[in-house]
Amino acid sequence: MTLTTREARKTLRWSVIAGLVMVFTSAVGMMESFDDRLIIYPVLSLGYLMLFWIVPLAGFQATHLPRLEGIEPPGKGLSNVLIGALTGLGAGVILAVFVVVADRFDLREVFVSISPRLVRLLTFEDTLPGGLLATVLIPTLLGTAGGAFHLLRDNLGRRLVLALEWVLVVAILEGVVAQILRQIRLDALGERIYTQRALEWFAAVALFLAILPIPASRTGTNQVERIRQRLFSIDPAQRIRNSVVSAVVILVFLILLPQLLGSLLSEVLANVGLFLIMGLGLNIVVGLAGMLDLGYVAFFAVGAYTVAVLTSSLSPRFAPELSWWLALPVALLVSALSGVMIGTPVIRMRGDYLAIVTLGFGEIIRILFLSDWLSPIFGGAQGILDIPGIPLGVTRVSGISPESILYFAFAFVLIAAWVSWSLQHSRIGRAWNALREDETVAAAMGVNTVRAKLDAFIVGAILAGGAGALFAAKLGSVFPSSFELLVSIIILVVVIVGGMGNIVGVAVGAVVLIGILGGPNVPGLMAEFAEFKLLIYGALLIFMMLRRPEGLIPARARYRELHADEADQDAWLDKSIHPIQSRPSSSETTAEPDC
Amino acid sequence: MALLEIRDLHLSFGGLQALAGVDFEVNENEIVSVIGPNGAGKTSLFNAITGLYRPDQGDIVFGGHSLMGLEPSEITRAGIARTFQNVRLFPNMTVLENVMVAQHCRTHSGPFRAVLRTPSMRREEAHIEAVAKEILAFFGSRLVGYRFDQPAHSLSYANRRRLEMARAMATQPRLILLDEPVAGMNPNETGELARLIHRLRDHLGLTVVVVEHDMGVVREVSDRVVVLDHGIRIAEGTFEEVAATDEVIEAYLGQPATPT
Numbered sequence: 001m002t003l004t005t006r007e008a009r010k011t012l013r014w015s016v017i018a019g020l021v022m023v024f025t026s027a028v029g030m031m032e033s034f035d036d037r038l039i040i041y042p043v044l045s046l047g048y049l050m051l052f053w054i055v056p057l058a059g060f061q062a063t064h065l066p067r068l069e070g071i072e073p074p075g076k077g078l079s080n081v082l083i084g085a086l087t088g089l090g091a092g093v094i095l096a097v098f099v100v101v102a103d104r105f106d107l108r109e110v111f112v113s114i115s116p117r118l119v120r121l122l123t124f125e126d127t128l129p130g131g132l133l134a135t136v137l138i139p140t141l142l143g144t145a146g147g148a149f150h151l152l153r154d155n156l157g158r159r160l161v162l163a164l165e166w167v168l169v170v171a172i173l174e175g176v177v178a179q180i181l182r183q184i185r186l187d188a189l190g191e192r193i194y195t196q197r198a199l200e201w202f203a204a205v206a207l208f209l210a211i212l213p214i215p216a217s218r219t220g221t222n223q224v225e226r227i228r229q230r231l232f233s234i235d236p237a238q239r240i241r242n243s244v245v246s247a248v249v250i251l252v253f254l255i256l257l258p259q260l261l262g263s264l265l266s267e268v269l270a271n272v273g274l275f276l277i278m279g280l281g282l283n284i285v286v287g288l289a290g291m292l293d294l295g296y297v298a299f300f301a302v303g304a305y306t307v308a309v310l311t312s313s314l315s316p317r318f319a320p321e322l323s324w325w326l327a328l329p330v331a332l333l334v335s336a337l338s339g340v341m342i343g344t345p346v347i348r349m350r351g352d353y354l355a356i357v358t359l360g361f362g363e364i365i366r367i368l369f370l371s372d373w374l375s376p377i378f379g380g381a382q383g384i385l386d387i388p389g390i391p392l393g394v395t396r397v398s399g400i401s402p403e404s405i406l407y408f409a410f411a412f413v414l415i416a417a418w419v420s421w422s423l424q425h426s427r428i429g430r431a432w433n434a435l436r437e438d439e440t441v442a443a444a445m446g447v448n449t450v451r452a453k454l455d456a457f458i459v460g461a462i463l464a465g466g467a468g469a470l471f472a473a474k475l476g477s478v479f480p481s482s483f484e485l486l487v488s489i490i491i492l493v494v495v496i497v498g499g500m501g502n503i504v505g506v507a508v509g510a511v512v513l514i515g516i517l518g519g520p521n522v523p524g525l526m527a528e529f530a531e532f533k534l535l536i537y538g539a540l541l542i543f544m545m546l547r548r549p550e551g552l553i554p555a556r557a558r559y560r561e562l563h564a565d566e567a568d569q570d571a572w573l574d575k576s577i578h579p580i581q582s583r584p585s586s587s588e589t590t591a592e593p594d595c
Numbered sequence: 596m597a598l599l600e601i602r603d604l605h606l607s608f609g610g611l612q613a614l615a616g617v618d619f620e621v622n623e624n625e626i627v628s629v630i631g632p633n634g635a636g637k638t639s640l641f642n643a644i645t646g647l648y649r650p651d652q653g654d655i656v657f658g659g660h661s662l663m664g665l666e667p668s669e670i671t672r673a674g675i676a677r678t679f680q681n682v683r684l685f686p687n688m689t690v691l692e693n694v695m696v697a698q699h700c701r702t703h704s705g706p707f708r709a710v711l712r713t714p715s716m717r718r719e720e721a722h723i724e725a726v727a728k729e730i731l732a733f734f735g736s737r738l739v740g741y742r743f744d745q746p747a748h749s750l751s752y753a754n755r756r757r758l759e760m761a762r763a764m765a766t767q768p769r770l771i772l773l774d775e776p777v778a779g780m781n782p783n784e785t786g787e788l789a790r791l792i793h794r795l796r797d798h799l800g801l802t803v804v805v806v807e808h809d810m811g812v813v814r815e816v817s818d819r820v821v822v823l824d825h826g827i828r829i830a831e832g833t834f835e836e837v838a839a840t841d842e843v844i845e846a847y848l849g850q851p852a853t854p855t
Contacts, residue, residue: 419710426709426720430688430696437685444645446671446700446766455706560687560746 003083011062011083015090018058018139022091023098025051026122029113030532035121037528038198039171046172046528047121055091055139059084059146076150084147085140092139096132099123163211170207171199173525179262254410258403267402268515270474271522273409274467276510279494280416280503281463286492287501287555288424289456290436292355294488295342295362299461301483302338303468305369306331308384308478309377315384317376324390328469335465336458338365343457347450350439362488370480383479390473399474412470416463420503423459432456486520493537497544499551501558508552513537598623598802599644599675599770604653606636606643606826613639614650615826621770626796626803628813628834631823632846637806638680640823641772645677646670658769672700676768678759680775680806686748690738693747693758694727697765730761734791753784760791770802771795777809789815822846 003011025031035047063083099122101107107114123131149157170177174197181190193203258266278300285293309315310327322330346357369378378384389398390408397404423429431452434442443449472478490513498509517533518524529536544551550559597620606614614636621627629637642648644655646667655662662670676697685693702723708716731738734757742750747758756776763771773792777785789812795801807813813820814834822830822837824846830837837843845851 422710422712423706426706426716427699427702427704427723428706428709430692431699433688433692434685434696434699437687438683440647440667441679441683441685442696443667444647444671444677445697445762446668447696448666448668448700450666459706558687560748 003079007063007079007083011086012090014058014062015087015143016094018054018087018091018143019094021054022051022095022139026095026098026118027111027114028532028535031121032113032115032118033531034528038196039168039174040204041195041198041200043201049168051122052139052142055088055142056146056149058091059087059143060149061146062087062143063147063150080147080150081144082147084149085144087147088140088143089136091143092136095122095139096135099132099135159212159214162214163208166211167199167204167208171204174199176265176525179265180260183260183262255407258406261403261406263402265525266406267399268523268525270402270406270409271519272510272515273406273413274471274474275491275494275514275519276507277409277412277416277467277470278464278491279498279506279510280413280420281460281467282491283495283500283503283506284420284423284432284463285456285460286495287506287558288429288436289432289453291453291456292351292358293457293460294355294359294485294492295365296358296460296464296491297483297485297487298342298362298365299335299338299464300468300471300487301365301369301480302461303331303335303465304472304478304482305378305384305468306334306465307469307472308387311472312384312387314386315377316379321388324388324469324473328466331469332462332465335461335468338465339458339461340454342461343454347453347457359485359488363485366480366483366485369483381480383477385477387472387476387478389476397473398476405470405474408470408473412466416466417503417507419459419463424503428452428455482521484520490514490520490537493541495551497540497551499553499555499558501555502551502553505551505553505555512552513540597621598625598658599804600654600656601640601644602654602656604640604643604655605651606639606648607651612826614643614653616653617823617826617828619821619828619831621802621804623769624796624800624802625818626792626805626816628805628807628817628820629823630807630810630813630820630837631829634825635823635846636826637823638774639826641677641774641804641806644670644772645675668700671766671768674767674769675772676763676766676770677772678756678763678774678776680778682752682755682759684747684755684759684762687746689744690731690747690750690758691724691727691743694730694761694765695723697762698723698726698767701767727765730764733764733794734761753780756780756788764795764799764801768801770804773803773805773807775806775808777807777812785809785812788812792816 031047031051033047034050035045037046038044039046039049063080099119102114102122103116103119122135124134125131126134149160152160174194178190178194181187193200199207257269261269278296281299282293282296285291285296307324307327309318310320310322310330311324313319313321342358342361346354346361349357368374370381372380374380375382389396389400391397392404395404397408399405431442431447434445434447435449435452439449442452471482475482494509494513495506496509497513498507499505513519514522514524516525517529517536518527523530524533548554550562599621601617601619604614604617605612617636617640619627629640631637639648643650644662646662646665646669650663657670657673657675660673662673662675665673685696688696702719704713704716704719728739728743731743737754738750738758738761742754747755750758760771760773760776763773776792777788780788792803792805793816795803803816805813805816817834820830820832820834820837821828822840822843824842829842829846830840832840
């Protein structure tokens with residue numbers, strides 16, 4: 001059996017990619033620092049998972065051919081397995097070379113993480129010549145498995161992956177699962193299946209076998225679209241009844257959830273909520289109106305500081321010690337005003353210029369709060385302490401009980417989502433859309449561009465201000481360091497990764513990034529990743545830009561923008577399949593003789 | 596009184612004189628064609644009228660009020676709508692949304708009412724949608740039904756031109772400026788469009804100014820023709836009159852060889 005040049009090139013490319021990813025993971029220290037965290041007891045540590053996950057994927061990709069419309073898919077056979085094995089072998093050799101180099105030369109002056117321990121880990125605690133065999137052999141096997149994956153019938157393959165994903169999720173998110181089990185009084189089960197924070201191997205096998213028979217339906221946007229279509233095909237009265245029922249269910253779920261989660265997870269989820277509110281606000285500015293605002297954190301800071309000054313007893317000069325409920329509308333108003341103040345001068349700029357200028361304004365606001373000049377009011381670097389939280393009847397809600405803060409976060413998120421949705425589906429939302437698509441034409445069609453952009457800025461500022469007000473009450477103190485540029489960028493990443501222009505997308509982005517990885521200054525579920533958070537953010541952003549620029553859950557308009565060709569092709573195919581509903585192709589000239 | 600008066604309009608880009616003192620009037624309910632060779636300043640004239648370019652000198656008076664210094668959106672609100680020579684729709688918005696957004700300057704609901712979903716806002720939304728569908732129905736069956744929800748970029752070229760006209764009509768103008776409406780269309784479609792321009796005036800009471808290169812269309816639709824060359828008006832009158840003018844023939848065909 002011989003490989004064509006094309007296949008050889010692809011094999012080489014993927015083995016180099018996989019090999020370099022493994023070397024990189026080892027060299028930055030991920031391998032070493034995650035090795036202590038077992039995820040499946042006693043066989044698999046998070047370190048090895050982080051090291052090897054790429055190999056089966058590369059083996060799969062190296063022999064993966066895109067399915068083209070109207071072309072018979074090429075036969076699958078032993079060549080898939082062979083290419084997978086070669087890819088794995090190549091990757092293993094690259095890793096082995098790295099191990100030898102790391103063993104022979106002391107590179108620790110430059111790469112602090114390339115230590116003797118790393119070499120031991122990569123050779124599976126064996127002596128060097130024998131250990132190297134394992135270093136090469138294991139990637140080869142994994143690559144073979146990746147290639148062999150093509151031979152499975154589609155459905156079985158998808159089910160295997162789904163089951164594997166579930167096992168890994170349950171294993172990695174041990175904290176969450178154990179906590180939920182504790183809350184529903186199943187501590188015994190929790191203690192049985194987890195050892196040293198890792199899933200017992202028999203539990204992993206059992207879970208895998210339990211999930212395997214579940215038919216994996218196609219997930220993703222197709223599924224969302226299908227549900228939407230089914231929803232709209234049922235009659236309106238039924239639909240209203242359904243949505244009322246589901247609203248009640250969701251509400252009850254939201255009320256019970258904090259009790260179920262316990263304080264640690266509630267804390268994480270409350271942080272997700274804060275970032276989600278800001279994400280929704282930024283989504284209006286960037287996703288709908290198309291203005292790249294890199295200084296969005298400024299409005300968050302303004303909201304937080306307004307509440308801090310108005311409610312804290314320790315606010316330096318001016319301390320009216322108002323109730324949070326009175327401070328909130330003031331905070332929203334002040335945020336809106338700052339939206340006008342920052343918005344007015346920058347609004348006539350477009351694209352990159354706008355991004356740079358808003359970036360500057362964001363920093364200016366933070367530096368003002370930090371400055372000696374304003375420290376009599378805002379406390380400078382010491383910030384403002386002793387913010388009393390939210391008075392509610394006889395109690396006071398603050399960060400000490402994350403469960404109760406979570407209720408406020410839910411309420412704020414629901415309001416923010418409603419605001420986004422209703423604005424998106426209104427006259428002003430259409431104007432923003434038009435503005436994003438073609439500003440000149442929007443103006444010529446009667447949209448007051450300055451006014452519409454300012455509206456977007458103000459709405460975004462108000463939402464961020466609300467998040468800030470909640471943040472101040474939750475934390476009980478505010479410092480300038482909470483409002484760094486990084487926060488703006490992370491919110492933007494949440495919006496981009498989730499799906500710009502889409503409310504559900506932003507929610508998914510916030511849960512995935514802030515909830516699992518953790519945001520700036522806030523831990524996520526996978527606290528182990530804290531050190532490598534920004535690295536993973538960056539990698540994820542690059543991957544998304546290359547492979548799925550419309551985000552995880554894209555807005556329909558954005559999807560069209562980025563996939564216009566495919567959409568047109570689909571339309572053309574639809575037309576040839578359903579000739580009755582004949583849609584004109586782009587070359588239509590005489591198709592409509594009735595004119 | 597004339598609906599639109601252009602008085603001594605000058606517009607230059609650096610050293611290039613795009614408009615060098617253009618004068619003409621358009622009366623209510625008239626169809627006027629502006630013709631001229633490439634680079635004569637026709638599109639520049641449209642851009643100056645709609646506020647996309649700022650003229651250096653001169654005045655544009657619409658319905659008795661000067662348009663000088665107004666923003667493009669204010670000019671649209673005053674009652675002038677336009678189409679673009681190189682069709683400029685909002686490609687990723689649906690057909691219906693394209694027409695709905697153009698009613699922006701005729702409607703009022705702001706962010707507050709949108710968030711509160713007040714009855715007046717909902718009524719206005721329903722009205723906007725109804726008007727949009729009505730306008731699209733003006734073009735027969737081409738832009739209605741399942742096409743409402745299709746993205747504008749999926750339309751055929753001719754339908755894009757039609758949609759652009761629908762969008763212009765949705766701003767509820769008194770005067771509509773059409774920039775080469777039949778460019779790139781086949782004879783069938785061209786004939787249909789000429790009839791459509793008549794319908795704009797006869798059924799909707801609009802005043803129309805057309806920039807067009809297709810002389811068949813110009814002859815068919817125009818009450819009056821204005822000829823521009825090098826940024827100045829070189830002739831004005833009925834099609835037959837201007838077609839017989841020496842300056843026009845010269846502008847299009849060049850100077851006859853003079854026997855010496």
